[in-house]
Amino acid sequence: MANASLDSSPSSDRHYHYLKxxxxxxxxxxxxxxxxxxxxxxxxxxxxxxxxxxxxxxxVPPLFLPTPTAVVQAGIEMxxxxxxxxxxxxxxGRVLAGFLAAAIIGVPIGIAMGTFYSMNSLFAPFVGTVRYxxxxxxxxxxxxxxxxxxxxxxxxxxxxxxxYNAIMVADAVKFIPSEMINVAYTLGATRRDVLFKVxxxxxxxxxxxxxxxxxxxxxxxxxIAELVAAQSGLGFxxxxxxxxxxxxxxxxxxxxxxxxxLAIDYGLKWLSAVLTPWADQTxx
Numbered sequence: 001m002a003n004a005s006l007d008s009s010p011s012s013d014r015h016y017h018y019l020k021x022x023x024x025x026x027x028x029x030x031x032x033x034x035x036x037x038x039x040x041x042x043x044x045x046x047x048x049x050x051x052x053x054x055x056x057x058x059x060v061p062p063l064f065l066p067t068p069t070a071v072v073q074a075g076i077e078m079x080x081x082x083x084x085x086x087x088x089x090x091x092x093g094r095v096l097a098g099f100l101a102a103a104i105i106g107v108p109i110g111i112a113m114g115t116f117y118s119m120n121s122l123f124a125p126f127v128g129t130v131r132y133x134x135x136x137x138x139x140x141x142x143x144x145x146x147x148x149x150x151x152x153x154x155x156x157x158x159x160x161x162x163x164y165n166a167i168m169v170a171d172a173v174k175f176i177p178s179e180m181i182n183v184a185y186t187l188g189a190t191r192r193d194v195l196f197k198v199x200x201x202x203x204x205x206x207x208x209x210x211x212x213x214x215x216x217x218x219x220x221x222x223x224i225a226e227l228v229a230a231q232s233g234l235g236f237x238x239x240x241x242x243x244x245x246x247x248x249x250x251x252x253x254x255x256x257x258x259x260x261x262l263a264i265d266y267g268l269k270w271l272s273a274v275l276t277p278w279a280d281q282t283x284x
Contacts (some may be wrong), residue, residue: 066248074248075256084237091222091233092260094150098157098225099218105158106165107207113166114173115199123166131163136224143228153225160221161214168214172206173199205272205279212268219261
């Protein structure tokens with residue numbers, strides 16, 4: 001009777017479904033480095049192959065889409081005859097200056113907004129309103145205020161990034177579990193201790209991620225910044241080549257910015273792995 005009642009129990013009618021192993025669709029599980037490298041190669045090779053087919057096959061006029069060979073030759077010529085390396089250094093300097101200013105201003109504001117309700121009430125209305133205002137609309141005012149020198153270009157890049165740094169860092173602080181803060185208070189921590197020994201270390205990996213994401217915005221605003229009476233820089237070269245319909249030079253400068261941005265991205269990933277080894281590196 002015991003066996004019969006056991007067999008007729010509801011649990012005996014249950015059907016267990018097990019997830020089938022998956023290589024591509026596994027959620028936060030191990031993934032082969034070789035397969036990851038192969039996927040990266042494919043993701044880069046397919047667009048290049050399509051570009052080559054369309055351009056070499058003359059499906060599109062060269063004015064609209066030059067061949068990869070023409071773009072590379074234009075780049076070599078620009079490095080050899082137009083001192084493109086100097087333009088690269090100047091543009092990198094402008095981006096670095098504007099982005100560092102945006103980080104120095106935006107990160108502390110974001111930490112303050114996420115930590116203190118008073119600071120959130122103070123900064124949130126201003127940040128929430130100004131971030132919808134296009135930076136390009138401020139360019140004439142910036143020229144009037146600062147002139148045509150490097151300061152105006154750096155300020156344009158800073159304005160394009162600083163508010164996004166503040167908002168993203170503030171959101172990262174708000175995701176810190178309240179239990180961590182309560183435990184710190186229970187152990188006798190002061191508000192200063194909680195800020196500098198709990199909140200700042202817990203937020204630091206997210207701060208690095210925020211900077212890594214938003215530095216792409218700094219490069220986007222570079223072209224706008226170099227519209228302001230610039231005589232050098234990659235943005236200036238793009239605008240100059242566009243004026244003379246030199247599409248191959250435009251494409252080369254755009255690709256060069258992409259390569260520089262990719263190198264910076266991997267550099268910040270490496271820095272994040274070195275400085276925050278306790279963080280979940282799978283988020284990268």
